[in-house]
Amino acid sequence: MIQMEELTKIYQMGDNEVRALNGASFTIEKGEIVAIMGPSGSGKSTVMSIIGCLDVPSGGRYMLAGMAVENMDDSQLAEIRGRKIGFVFQQFNLLARTSALENVMLPLTYAGISGRERQARALKALERVGLSDRTHHAPNELSGGQQQRVAIARAIVNEPAILLADEPTGALDSRTGVEIMDLFQSLHRENGQTVIVVTHDSYVARHTDRIIKLSDGMVVSDEPNPDPIRAGAPRPAEKL
Ligand SMILES: Nc1ncnc2c1ncn2[C@@H]1O[C@H](COP(=O)(O)OP(=O)(O)O)[C@@H](O)[C@H]1O
Numbered sequence: 088m089i090q091m092e093e094l095t096k097i098y099q100m101g102d103n104e105v106r107a108l109n110g111a112s113f114t115i116e117k118g119e120i121v122a123i124m125g126p127s128g129s130g131k132s133t134v135m136s137i138i139g140c141l142d143v144p145s146g147g148r149y150m151l152a153g154m155a156v157e158n159m160d161d162s163q164l165a166e167i168r169g170r171k172i173g174f175v176f177q178q179f180n181l182l183a184r185t186s187a188l189e190n191v192m193l194p195l196t197y198a199g200i201s202g203r204e205r206q207a208r209a210l211k212a213l214e215r216v217g218l219s220d221r222t223h224h225a226p227n228e229l230s231g232g233q234q235q236r237v238a239i240a241r242a243i244v245n246e247p248a249i250l251l252a253d254e255p256t257g258a259l260d261s262r263t264g265v266e267i268m269d270l271f272q273s274l275h276r277e278n279g280q281t282v283i284v285v286t287h288d289s290y291v292a293r294h295t296d297r298i299i300k301l302s303d304g305m306v307v308s309d310e311p312n313p314d315p316i317r318a319g320a321p322r323p324a325e326k327l
């Protein structure tokens with residue numbers, strides 16, 4: 088469970104303070120699939136870095152599975168990131184001139200696992216995202232949607248409890264974006280992973296069960312989505 092209480096994050100820019108988060112509070116239960124929305128600059132990426140233990144808040148509390156994250160040092164944060172969290176970004180962040188298989192094996196490099204085992208796990212993750220026939224392709228030999236699937240395979244190869252995706256469909260056309268949301272839904276349904284997706288596209292957000300809206304670093308709305316769009320559902324014509 089993720090519990091955020093009155094989170095603040097202040098960036099010092101010369102003489103100016105930027106309040107990226109200004110008292111944001113919310114709780115996300117294990118196994119939820121949630122969207123975080125809000126205008127540009129509202130603090131979405133900041134909140135994701137804090138949830139993902141890439142950064143710590145300036146004030147407030149962050150409890151992750153009962154542990155107080157705001158007090159952890161860098162090595163404790165790195166340990167949690169490696170074990171519990173998978174990240175997906177808008178621009179895929181894959182290594183160029185490196186095969187899909189090697190990209191997906193990367194997070195396992197330092198985990199003390201044999202080469203054969205790493206390869207087997209990476210192949211399984213690529214199979215899970217539907218890319219068994221593309222394991223030796225480099226990113227520039229793959230479509231945007233396929234590159235994002237490689238990035239998702241890399242994010243799930245450690246079987247993290249929490250999958251964080253910051254604008255994962257932002258660089259994709261709408262049809263491919265929906266396919267990526269379908270994949271998150273099935274990971275959520277079949278592996279029980281907690282999935283948190285940042286988006287400014289309300290059609291993308293409607294693929295989740297709950298929508299948290301941020302504005303100026305505060306939660307301005309937090310509602311269950313009464314009518315989630317399910318994987319495989321027919322899409323409205325204007326989205327095709
Ligand atoms: N490293 C940083 N240094 C200074 N200001 C930052 C930094 N990261 C984010 N900000 C500022 O914090 C605010 C929130 O940013 P961000 O969380 O990236 O918003 P969003 O993802 O919703 O667009 C913005 O005003 C942004 O300029």
Ligand SMILES: [Mg+2]
Binds near residue numbers: 131132133253
């Ligand atoms: Mg952002």
